[in-house]
Amino acid sequence: MKSWRISCTRQKTESKPFLILILLVLAAALLSICFGAVWIEPGTVLRILSGRDRFTVEANIILLTRLPRTCGCLLAGMALAVAGAVIQCVLSNPLAAPNIIGVNAGAGMAVILCTALAPTALTALPFAAFAGALLAVFTVLAIAEKTGASKMTLVLSGVAVSSIFSAVTDAVITFVPEALNGYSDFRIGGFANLTFTKLSPAFWVILSAFLLVLSLSNELDVLMLGRDTAQSLGLRAKPLRLILLALSAALAGAAVSFSGMLGFVGLIVPHIMRKAVGENSFPLLCSCALGGAALVTFCDLLARVLFSPYELPVGIVLSLLGGPFFIVLLLRQRKGRIHD
Amino acid sequence: MIELKQLCAGYGDHIVLRDISLRFAPGRLIVLLGPNGSGKSTLLKTITGLNEKRGGEILFDGVSADTLSPRQRAQRVAYMAQRRNTPNIVARRIVLHGRFPYLSYPRRYLPEDLRMADQALALAGASDVAAASMEELSEGQRQKVYLAMALAQNTPTILMDEPTNFLDVRHQLNLMKLACGLKDQGKCLVMVLHDIRLAMKYADEIIVLENGSVRGDSSPGEIYQSGVIDRVFGIKLSRFETGSGPQYYYE
CATH class of the missing domain: 3.40.50.300 (P-loop containing nucleotide triphosphate hydrolases)
Structure with a gap:
C-alpha cells in the first residue's frame, strides 16, 4: 500500500527534494542553536539536548533562550507556509497568502488595541493577535458564505475587511501614539524573547490544524481541478473550502500570535515548493512545512548574526532575501512555460 | 437511465x-x-x-x-466540464481522482482504483502521457486525460x-x-x-x-427530415449518400 501510494504520487516528487529539505531544516536548527552572542560547539549542543550537561551556562542559554527561539522559527515557518499553500489552492489564486484573508490586518488591529488599552499587558499580545486573526478570517468567511463563497468574493471581502481593520489600527495610532511602540515590533515580525510557555498553545493549534489539512490532501487535489469538476466528483466544495480556510486561519493566526507578521513566507514558500515537488497536495504540504521551517530559521539566524551584536527583525531579512529570489523564480517560470 | x-x-x-x-x-x-x-x-x-x-x-x-x-x-453520472483548471499534477493522478466518489474520509486510493485508472487511460488513448505533468500536455492531450478521468468514474x-x-x-x-x-x-x-x-x-x-x-x-435522419436544424440555426442543411453512409453539410 505504501509503495503504491508513492508510485502514484510520483512525478518530480522523488525523495531527493525531501531529503534536502530535511537536511536543511536540521542544519538550520543546529546552526540557530549554536550561533548567538556566545558560539556553542555543535557537540556541546547535542550533549545538552540529549540530556547530559544540564547545569552549565551553555545549557541555560540553549534551553531558556535559543531552543525556544529555534522551535518558534521552525513552527512559524511551517505554519505560515502550509497556510499559504492551502489558501492559494483553495482560492485558486497564486497571489493569495494569509494576509489576503485578513490574518495580518486582524492580528495587527488586535495588537494595537491591546497596546493602547493595556500598555503593560505584554503577555496578552500573542493571544490578542491570535484572536484578531481569527476574528478577521471568520468575518471574511461569513461575508463570502453569504454571497456564495466564490474565490473572487473571498479575495474581495478579505481586501475589504483588511482595509477596515487597518483603518481602525491607524485611528488608534492617531489617538494613542504611544501604542506604536509595541505595534512596530509586531508588524515587522521577530522571535526575540520567546519562551516555551508562549509557544505551547500555538504548538498544539498548529499541530492539529496541520494534521487535519494533511488528512484532506486528496480533497485539496480535487478542489484544484475547479469547482465544476470537483462537485461533479461528489465533493461538497463549498463547506470544504470554508473548513480549509478556517484551518489556514488557525495555522497562520497561531503563528502570527508569537512571531508577528511574516506574511511573505506564506506567499513564496508554496511557489518554490511547487517547482520542486509539483502540485500534488500531500507532498506539497509536507515540503512547504519543511521549506517554511528552514527558510524562517535561516533568516532568523542571519538576522541575529549579520550585524551582531545588533539584531535585525527577521521580517526585514525575509523580505530582502525572499523578494529578489521570488522575482528570479517568476522570471524563470515565464521563460520555461510550455503551454499557456 | x-x-x-x-x-x-x-x-x-x-x-x-x-x-x-x-x-x-x-x-x-x-x-x-x-x-x-x-x-x-x-x-x-x-x-x-x-x-x-x-x-x-x-x-x-x-x-x-x-x-x-x-x-x-x-x-x-460523470461530467466533463467545458473549462477546467490545469494543475501541475501528473496525468495518472488526475485520472485517479475519477475514483474519488467511491472513497470515504480519509480518502486513500486503493490498488483497485489504480487498476481502473490505468484501464481508463488505455481506453481514452492516453496511456502514453500517464506519467507526464498536465502542464506539459497540449490541450488535446489534456482533453483525453479528462476523458479518462470520466471513464475511471465508471458511471452508466x-x-x-x-x-x-x-x-x-x-x-x-x-x-x-x-x-x-x-x-x-x-x-x-x-x-x-x-x-x-x-x-x-x-x-x-x-x-x-x-x-x-x-x-x-x-x-439524425428524422431530425434532418423535420428541418428543425435549418429553422433553429438559420442554415440550409443538406445530405448526400456516400459508401460509408449519409454525410451532411450546410451553407
Missing part, C-alpha cells in the same frame, strides 16, 4: 430551461445541439447537480436526484460539454469513435457539440434546444 420530467432551471432570476422532459437510455450516443445560450450546458450542469433546478424532476434509474448525496450522484452515463474543443480533426474523429465504442458497452453518452456534421454522423439521437426548450428529439 436518466429521466427528466418538466425540468426547469436557471441562474438568479433568469430561467434558462423550461419544461424539459427527456430520457437518456443506456447504450445511446445522444448529442445536444442548439445555438449559443440555448441552455445546453445548463442542462448538463443541472443533471450533474452543479446548478439547482427550479422545478420538475431528475430521476436516476427511477430514484429522484433530490434524495441522492453528491457522492451517490457522482457514482451515477457520461455527460460531455463540448468535448471536441481544442481537438484537431483526427482527434475529434477518434473521440467520436471512442464514444461509439463506449455506447456499445452499454454506457449512455450525452454530449454538447457545435459541429452539426459530427453530430449527424455519429449520434443515435439528436436533441435540438432553442431558448431553453426542446425543439426536436429524434434520430
